[in-house]
Amino acid sequence: MxxxxxxxxxxxxxxHRTAVFDTIGQIVRAAPHATAPPEDLAALWWSLEARHMGEYLAGACSFAEHHRRRVRSFLPALGEAVPESPALLDAWITERYLAVFEDSWxxxxxxxxxxxxxxxxxxxxxxxxxxxxxxxxxxxxxxxxxxxxxxxxxxxxxxxxxxxxxxxxxxxxxxxxxxxxxxxxxxxxxxxxxxxxxxxxxxxxxxxxxxxxxxxxxxxxxxxxxxxxxxxxxxxxxxxxxx
The missing domain is CATH 3.40.50.1000 (HAD superfamily/HAD-like)
Known part of the structure; x- marks a missing residue:
């Protein structure tokens, strides 16, 4: 044995996959200026997760920075401005993504x-x-x-x-x-x-x-x-x- x-x-x-798609679906449905349907933007987030998680795993950035990179790429598709401050990006992740994501596990x-x-x-x-x-x-x-x-x-x-x-x-x-x-x-x-x-x-x-x-x-x-x-x-x- x-x-x-x-x-x-x-x-x-x-x-994990279902939790991610449920979370982004909720975020998109609550965003009045989203540029595409929830399922399309959820697929975009999923592809961004793969790209930037790969950068984290390769040692190119910290775990927090990989989240920030994801948000910088995603917010324009959500119809929102991209904050310059890392603290504001971190707040977006904490308040709008992680809170919903953790409930979706x-x-x-x-x-x-x-x-x-x-x-x-x-x-x-x-x-x-x-x-x-x-x-x-x-x-x-x-x-x-x-x-x-x-x-x-x-x-x-x-x-x-x-x-x-x-x-x-x-x-x-x-x-x-x-x-x-x-x-x-x-x-x-x-x-x-x-x-x-x-x-x-x-x-x-x-x-x-x-x-x-x-x-x-x-x-x-x-x-x-x-x-x-x-x-x-x-x-x-x-x-x-x-x-």
Whole structure:
């Protein structure tokens, strides 16, 4: 059996995509001068998130600055002037985005039953979260849904000094395990499964039936990929994992 199981967070434990689209939809519907329908501007925000989150993960800016860059690019489409002051940009994020976004968080219903089953296994694996998100925000999500106590560690680029996929080796070192005895579970076939396998871990693809990035159907996967459709299927698959 695996020594450690790493869980991705967004798209795996918490429905990040739906929360983002719900939040921007609310913001756009309350903006009298928006330049496009809510669904179009939500898609724009989603693309800006991917671009500027990538800059943060590459070390090109801080987490707060990646939010500011997003807002600078988004406000003209919302029909609003762009403040020059970083403090005003931060206030927009706090008051108009984060307040709604945090209320929109939803934990997938299969998460707690899976974690509870793993917790009850005799000599079961240690559990950790491995995420590219901001540590404060990610811990807040886990705390909101009563999940923090299931995990020995919550590992982010802040603690590890690198983002996935480079952080897999560092995460194994922090947890004191060999990659060959570690499993990574996530909804992103490329970064959570294939990249984990390249780092020596066993990757398990949580196929929720939707592509996290595009919102379209799940990507095609090789038959050799270890795949579950629900997290509650994971404990039963552990006996087949040669980690």
């Amino acid at each position: 695996a020594d450690v199981i790493f869980f991705d967070l967004d798209g795996t434990l918490v429905d 939803q934990c997938y219903p299969d998460v707690q039953p899976c974690l509870e089953t793993l917790k009850q296994l005799p000599r079961g694996p240690r559990l950790a979260v491995l995420t590219n998100g901001d540590p404060g925000q990610q811990r807040a999500k886990l705390s909101r849904f009563g999940l923090l106590d299931y995990f020995e560690a919550v590992l982010t680029p802040t603690e590890l000094g690198a983002a996935k996929p480079a952080s897999y080796a560092a995460a194994c070192r922090v947890m004191g395990t060999d990659p060959a005895r570690a499993v990574n579970v996530g909804d992103m076939l490329s970064s959570d499964v294939n990249a984990a396998a390249l780092a020596g871990l066993t990757g398990v693809w949580l196929d929720r039936g939707v592509d996290f990035v595009t919102g379209g159907p799940s990507p095609a996967a090789d038959a050799s990929v270890l795949r579950v459709e629900r997290l509650t299927d994971l404990p039963g698959r552990l006996s087949s994992l040669r980690a």
